[in-house]
Every structure is written in structure tokens, then in C-alpha cells.
Amino acid sequence: xxxxxxxxxxxxxxxxxxxAIIENxxxxxxxxxxxxxxxxxxxxxxxxxKSAGAFETYPTGGLDMPHGIVTDPNVFVSIAPDGTVTIVxxxxxxxxxxxxxxxxxxxxxxxxDWSKVKIVQAPGDEPKYGNQDTDGxxxxxxHIQACRQMGASVRQMLRQAAAKEWGVDVAxxxxxxxEVMHEGSGKKAGYGDLATAAMALPxxxxxELSFKxxxxxxxxxxxxxxxxxLHDITTGKAVYGADVHVPGMKxxxxxxxxxxxxxxxxxDDSAAKAVAxxxxxxxxxxxxxxxKFAPLGGVAVIGKNTYAAIAGRDALKIEWDDGAHAVYNTExxxxxxxxxxxxxxxxxxxxxDPDGAFASAAKVVSAEYHQAxxxxxxxxxxxxxxxxxGDKVEVWAPVQSPFGTREDVAKMMNVPxxxxxxxxxxxxxxxxxxxxxxxxLEAAALSxxxxxxxxVQWTRxxxxxxxxxxxxxxxxxEAALDASNKVVGWRHRSVAPSIMTTFAPDDGQQxxxxxGMGLVDMPFEIANVRCENGKAMAHARIGWFRSVSNIPRxxxxxxxVAELAQELGxxxxxxxxxxxxxxxxxDKQAAGLPDDYWNYGEPYDQYPIDTAxxxxxxxxxxxxxxxxxxxxxGEGMGIAVHRSFVTYVASVVRVQVGDDGTxxxxxxxxxxDCGFAANPERIRSQMxxxxxxxxxLAMLSGITFDQGQVQQSNFNDYDMVRAxxxxxxxxxxxxxxxxxxxxxxVGEPGVPPFAPALYxxxxxxxxxxxxxxxxxxxxKA
Amino acid sequence: MISLRVNGEDRQFDGDPNMxxxxxxxxxxxxxxxxxxxxxxxxGACTVHIGGEAIRSCTTVMADVADKExxxxxxxxxxxxxxxxxxxxxxxxxxxxxxQAGQIMQAAGLLNQKKSPSDAEIYEAMAGNICRxxxxxxxxxxxxxxxxxx
Ligand code: FES
Ligand code: FES
Numbered sequence: 001x002x003x004x005x006x007x008x009x010x011x012x013x014x015x016x017x018x019x020a021i022i023e024n025x026x027x028x029x030x031x032x033x034x035x036x037x038x039x040x041x042x043x044x045x046x047x048x049x050k051s052a053g054a055f056e057t058y059p060t061g062g063l064d065m066p067h068g069i070v071t072d073p074n075v076f077v078s079i080a081p082d083g084t085v086t087i088v089x090x091x092x093x094x095x096x097x098x099x100x101x102x103x104x105x106x107x108x109x110x111x112x113d114w115s116k117v118k119i120v121q122a123p124g125d126e127p128k129y130g131n132q133d134t135d136g137x138x139x140x141x142x143h144i145q146a147c148r149q150m151g152a153s154v155r156q157m158l159r160q161a162a163a164k165e166w167g168v169d170v171a172x173x174x175x176x177x178x179e180v181m182h183e184g185s186g187k188k189a190g191y192g193d194l195a196t197a198a199m200a201l202p203x204x205x206x207x208e209l210s211f212k213x214x215x216x217x218x219x220x221x222x223x224x225x226x227x228x229x230l231h232d233i234t235t236g237k238a239v240y241g242a243d244v245h246v247p248g249m250k251x252x253x254x255x256x257x258x259x260x261x262x263x264x265x266x267x268d269d270s271a272a273k274a275v276a277x278x279x280x281x282x283x284x285x286x287x288x289x290x291x292k293f294a295p296l297g298g299v300a301v302i303g304k305n306t307y308a309a310i311a312g313r314d315a316l317k318i319e320w321d322d323g324a325h326a327v328y329n330t331e332x333x334x335x336x337x338x339x340x341x342x343x344x345x346x347x348x349x350x351x352x353d354p355d356g357a358f359a360s361a362a363k364v365v366s367a368e369y370h371q372a373x374x375x376x377x378x379x380x381x382x383x384x385x386x387x388x389x390g391d392k393v394e395v396w397a398p399v400q401s402p403f404g405t406r407e408d409v410a411k412m413m414n415v416p417x418x419x420x421x422x423x424x425x426x427x428x429x430x431x432x433x434x435x436x437x438x439x440x441l442e443a444a445a446l447s448x449x450x451x452x453x454x455x456v457q458w459t460r461x462x463x464x465x466x467x468x469x470x471x472x473x474x475x476x477x478e479a480a481l482d483a484s485n486k487v488v489g490w491r492h493r494s495v496a497p498s499i500m501t502t503f504a505p506d507d508g509q510q511x512x513x514x515x516g517m518g519l520v521d522m523p524f525e526i527a528n529v530r531c532e533n534g535k536a537m538a539h540a541r542i543g544w545f546r547s548v549s550n551i552p553r554x555x556x557x558x559x560x561v562a563e564l565a566q567e568l569g570x571x572x573x574x575x576x577x578x579x580x581x582x583x584x585x586x587d588k589q590a591a592g593l594p595d596d597y598w599n600y601g602e603p604y605d606q607y608p609i610d611t612a613x614x615x616x617x618x619x620x621x622x623x624x625x626x627x628x629x630x631x632x633x634g635e636g637m638g639i640a641v642h643r644s645f646v647t648y649v650a651s652v653v654r655v656q657v658g659d660d661g662t663x664x665x666x667x668x669x670x671x672x673d674c675g676f677a678a679n680p681e682r683i684r685s686q687m688x689x690x691x692x693x694x695x696x697l698a699m700l701s702g703i704t705f706d707q708g709q710v711q712q713s714n715f716n717d718y719d720m721v722r723a724x725x726x727x728x729x730x731x732x733x734x735x736x737x738x739x740x741x742x743x744x745x746v747g748e749p750g751v752p753p754f755a756p757a758l759y760x761x762x763x764x765x766x767x768x769x770x771x772x773x774x775x776x777x778x779x780k781a
Numbered sequence: 782m783i784s785l786r787v788n789g790e791d792r793q794f795d796g797d798p799n800m801x802x803x804x805x806x807x808x809x810x811x812x813x814x815x816x817x818x819x820x821x822x823x824x825g826a827c828t829v830h831i832g833g834e835a836i837r838s839c840t841t842v843m844a845d846v847a848d849k850e851x852x853x854x855x856x857x858x859x860x861x862x863x864x865x866x867x868x869x870x871x872x873x874x875x876x877x878x879x880x881q882a883g884q885i886m887q888a889a890g891l892l893n894q895k896k897s898p899s900d901a902e903i904y905e906a907m908a909g910n911i912c913r914x915x916x917x918x919x920x921x922x923x924x925x926x927x928x929x930x931x
Contacts, residue, residue: 093877095876095877095878097876226873227875230870231861233875233882234866234875234885235814235854235857235861236812236854236855236857236882237814239813242817245811245813251808276797277796277797305800305808306804306807306808306817307801307808310820378879378913379818379824379826379879379880379911379912379913379914380816380879381818427877428816428877428878429913430877431913457817459820460818460821460824681873685873685919686876688915688916688918689876689914689915689916692914692915692916692917693913714819714820714821715819715821715823715824715911716823720911721915722908722909722910722911722917723903723908723917723920724904724905724907724908726918728918729918730918
């Protein structure tokens, strides 16, 4: 029952919520009731508001998130007498620029001078700030309206305060660039002078606000604002998880069970205790799969610095009881997945009569694609500092879900949530890993046992061997062609262990949100479609990884399109456009999408699948890349497109393949349609970065298991794309839109199309088709 | 007892001479700008200068830095305006920023040795510094810009 409920909820909401899908069932259901009923205080309503200055509200999935969206400017904005405007960043900064971009939107509507804006990071406090889960590419998508509203509110309050003081009509008072003025009298006042009076005024209703016309934006849509932390980052002052020092703190590293669910059988810590600087050795309770973010357990070494703790851990002699997951062997598991993918699975989308279409097909083309597990490997390995003091807990941590972390810490420590403070540092990368607060829970548990503040530092080996892995998958696709070579049937079977197994008992099936990422939402104009899900049981912790199931799906579908094009003697791009078909907004029912189709948590009517936008990015990327031009021998161009997180991205990748199989990528053209582009500069940096990560995933990333243990350990065997071979010139082309085309997200959608575009390019350069990701040595054979 | 200079300040260290410089800097001196990314010399996040040359502080032990002049990102330029830092800001290089202290120290070390490196030399010099966020395009452009002052 619980599981059923959770699946239902998962299909109704965003997947990448690091927050418990299971434990918050009641909270979320309740919240949902209130949203459609009386509405959240000050939250944007489903009934659109219109206000002067061309801003009509629209509903987003943000209303359905725990604690929804807060639009009270008193919570987010304060103005000091010297005019300094302080804006709260309530989302975590992990490299996307959210910490800068949302305050930038507030500042623009507020007509604040950016050089007088200060940003402070919110602690984990959703009742106050609204939802803080920084994942699912939704910071801008969910909060841009609220940010505009809060900025416009404060601007109005400043004007009202001035009008009152000067005894003039507020309509005659303007607020421009940190100054309020009355034209008739020539009176002027700075924001600082008016702040106290202004902020004491009631917050205007939405309908009373006037918003800036888009033509008057200073920062929104301009790309002229650098990230807030730029100076600190370039001078070494920026503070990440392991950079906080408090008096009396200790440093810990943990020897965790090599196999998930394993336990300590015996420990000999005599040598470890003898290491200089080692102060204490502590055993930690561990948990098996299905325990959400509960730590893995093991043996912790507490030292007076990190070096002592690491050296102490090296000296531990531990015998482990591996438990049931010691059976996990990648080679064997791949064979099982492949066998499963050849059998019918649970039908998750059906359109028309696929059986008939295949039975009467003139030709059937099929292919199977495999993708290995992957590890997040953010440059900053997990690290957190916790201080348990009596029944109070204070935490400093690089977490994507600060309030979820606070809830989990309170629960584990059995203290009221008011007693827990979670300070959010900068995140040295997140990619979904830092939505899981196991490392914070470890620090809190150890601080309690040790009676001092404890910093838990994960080493790179810990990070690679004890992660929440990107799922591994087998995607089997078949197409039925009629006598005229038209694709009349499509069958896609997906087999992959599910993220749900991190939260609940494993039933082998994927959840609705996983199926919604490129499987059931396949957008091609084909009359008969069946999507199926075959069972796969998890033997490792599976977790959200940037772009999630879109990675294997885009890889499989977009590679298969190119294979079909080859079969039919057609151009990859032309055939892709042919399959996309006529420009249309896909009708969910008519297309046979499941009733509970999960649209990244967004209302479908607001963010439907629009094939004209899909076509648009394909054509834009192709045009910019000079698709079809002659290339030297050994070079090729490949294309792929994918809609994820309600954003459309097409990539054209050009490769040079050397005689020795070396792959180089001199040029990439990425076309992105993310609705209204609030911060084009960070959109570009996300797309450039997605090409680099895409290349790493496509070429290098494979986590493998034997006897339940991860076989890789550090950058020697789990390497990244580096400065001596990276996508040299990534050109980003943003489809321009006015504000009314809802801003979507850009943190994740750039990644999925890269690998298939690269593989399609490799095919065009060499004639070799890649069906297993990563590439590894496949071209060197 | 090991004597060294860190960012122009004299310091004494009487702990384990095998302690990596990185942990001394981070945990003892509380200069946390240098980052731990791998601990084995494979990522460059911990890069600092010894006598102006870029080295990995995670694989350099305290015994190796006796009587040496260590410069960290915090000490690269008192005003934070080293040409490499300026170029980094002008081109908006960082994303999460975690690798960037190491990247900047590596780039500054390269320019100490070679005033105007070729692209091939930049690629080679920067290849030991991983950026998981994928800022390489801008990193390379910023090194070029810092070199030419353009
Ligand atoms: S931490 Fe020193 S090279 Fe990675
Ligand atoms: S900026 Fe994030 S690792 Fe380089």
C-alpha cells in the first residue's frame, strides 16, 4: 500500500526531489489538498492573475512541492539604511548559478542597483522560505514568478512610502535604479532612506502590482551579471562543505562496508589507534537498501586532522560480513537485463495495435543499447560538519535539500526539528549526489558519540565506491516498417533497477517518474506504439544523477533513429525530423500516454510536449553546425535531440577519430529552447558544461561491480574528460522567447543528447555503431 | 621541526613529516582555499606553488617543504588581482568553483614558466586539473587572455 502510494506520488511529482517520496506521503497529500483548496498563503494561484505591465501568472509544479512557493518580500528582501539590499538565496548553489540568478530577478523588478545587492544563504527552513530542494532543473522554473512578484512588491512599497512622505500621488512617483523620485517636485530619495517606512507597509496584492515591461529589464535576460561568488571563488575565500572551522572540531573518515548492507564482523584497531593524531575509533550502525539516506555504517576514525583520520583508517583491519548483495556482478547482471529485455514486460504505454503492426510489417529493425552505472563524482567529495550539543544539532553542509536534511537529522537524533539548524555552504558540484544527506547523518551521529563537533570527510575512493549510483539500463527498441519503408510500429522495452529501491522494498519495476523520462513520452508520429518495463532488482544504492533516466533513453532512442536512417539510406537529421512529424502539441490521451504520465511534475497544459519546439532546436543546431557539409576523412557529424525537464535541447557533435581510435571533439552546437531565458550567461555555461560531462559519460564512465563491490576507486580508473581532450568549441544557441513562454530549467537537459550525437558522429566518421555506453576501448579493438 | 614560509609568513611545524602539505594547510593553518579532490595527484584541486612552481599539495609531504616558500590561492595576489584571477572573472569561468583555486594556481604556474604558451602547451599544462562542471573552454580562453593581457 505504502509502495503503491509512493509510486503514485512519484508519478505526480518531480523525481529529483531528494526529499522522501515515502516518508512525506502524508505531508505531501495534505499539502496537495490545501493547494487545490484554499491555497498557500501568498502562493501563486491556479487562477491566473493579470496585472498592469504584462505579467499573467501561470501554475507550476512548484505549488505541489512541500511548502510550495513563498512570495512574501519581507522574508526575502531587506534594505539597510545605507541602501544595501539584502536578498535571501533559498536554493543551493552547486554551479548552476541559482544563488545569483533568482536574486537577480528580484533585484531587476525592484529596480535595485546590482552593485548594492548582497546575497545571504538561507538555512534549511521551508516553512519560512518555501521549497528548497535544489534539483530537477526547477529553481528558475518554479521561482521566477515569485521573484518578479517580490521585487515588484518592494518597488511599490518604496514608491508608496515616498508618496506618503512627500504628500503626493503614488502614480507620480517612480523608482529607478535604487532611487525614488517625484517628477513634478523633483524630490528624490534613496532606497535606504525609505526602507524603514516602506517595509512597514502592507505587502500589495498581486493585482495591485505593476511589473516592468520586458524591454526595461536591466539584468533579466541580459547575461550581464556575474555569479555572486566569483571574487571569492577566484581568491580562495569561497566556503564549501569541508571549509568550516569551529573550535574543538575533530576530523573523521569512515571505513564503510564494501558491499551495501554489509556489516562489521570483527575489527582490529590496534594499529589504527597507534597512529599519531588518531583520537577515537567508533562503530556506526548501518542500513541496507530501501533505507532512504540512512548511513551505510562501518568504522569511523576520529583524528585531530584529516590526515590522521585517513592514516588511521588505512591501518584498520576489518572483517566484513557482506550480506545478500555480494551476488552483484556486472557481467552477469548485464546478461540478465538483456534476456529480460527480449521478453515482453509490463506495458506502460500503448497506442494503436503494435502487435498487428509488427505482425504485418514488411521489415522489422531492432537494436539493444546498454548503459553502465555511473557515479556523480562532484569535484567536492561529500563532507559535512555537525555539532551536537545536548539536544541541539548544528550542521554545516553542502546539501541540495537543506530542509530535507534537517528533517532527517531531527528524526535520526530524535530531537524536535526546531532544535536542528542546517547551514548551507556552497556545493562543489552536486549532480543529485548531494540531495542525499547520508554524509550529514554520519557527521551528526559521530558528533553525538564523540561529544565534539565532527567533520566527516569522504575521500574520492569513498565517493566512487559508496555512492547512490546512476542506474544501469538495457533499452531494447524495435521498429516495424511497412512496404513503403514508413515506420508504422515502435516497441521500446526498458530494463533498469529503480531509484525507488532507495526508499522502499524492491518490486523490480521502475516508477512513473523514471518511465516519464524519455520512454513513454517518445514524441514521434508513429501510429502504433508500445512501451514496456521489464523487471530488474537493485543490488546497489540507486539515486538521481543529473538528467536521470533521460541519459539511457536519449542514448537509445536517438541512436536508433540514426540506425533506422542508415537502414533506409536517409540523412540522420532529415529522418529525425520525419519521425517527429507534423508540428503539434501532443495530446496525451490520443497518443496513448499513461493516465498518470509524469511531466516533470508540471501541469501538462502549461508545459506540453510541443513537437514544433523539438523540430525548432533540431533545425537550429543543424543550421548553425553547417549540417551536411563535406568533412575531411575520419571526421563525422552526428545529431540528437531530447526533451527533458520540459526543456528542448538538440546537439550536433563533430568528431575526429584517429587511426588508433582516439576520439576528439573539435566542435559542438547545442540549441536550447528553455522558454524565457532569464540568465543567458548561465544557460550557456550549463550547456558548455553539459557537453563536457556528456563527453565524459559517453567515453569514460562505467561503474562495475564484482562480488557486490565497486571495482573503480579514483580518477585512475574512473577518469574524467580533461583539458587535453575536451569539446573544444561548444557553441550554444538559445531560442529567444518572451516571458509568457514559461521559463524551464537548464541544469540537466543539456546532458542527454550529447552521447547519442557523439555516437552518431562516430558512426558517420567510421561506420562503427556504438551500442554500449561508455565507449571505453570499443574503437580501439 | 620544519620551518617554512606560507604566503609570506614564517611558520614552524613539528608534527608528522609525512603529513601531506594539503592537510597542513587546510586543517592546521586553516587556509581552506586549496581543495581536496582525490588525494593522489590526479585532479589538481590542491595545487599550490612552491617557489612559484605549481605542485600538488596532496602528494607533497611536509618534509619536502622544509625551508620552502609555499604560496596558496589566498596568497597569489594580495588584492586578488593576479592577471589569471582577473581573466577568470572577466570570462566568468567558474561554475561550482571547487576546482578553480587549483586551476588558477596551475595557470599562474604555467605563466611563471612561459609568458605566452601555445594552445597545445596550455592544454598540456592544464590536463592535470579536472573540472567536473566542465569549464575547460573558458579555462583555456582565460589562460590565453591572462597570457596576452588581451
Ligand atoms: S587532491 Fe591533489 S591532485 Fe587531487
Ligand atoms: S567549477 Fe565545478 S569542478 Fe570546476
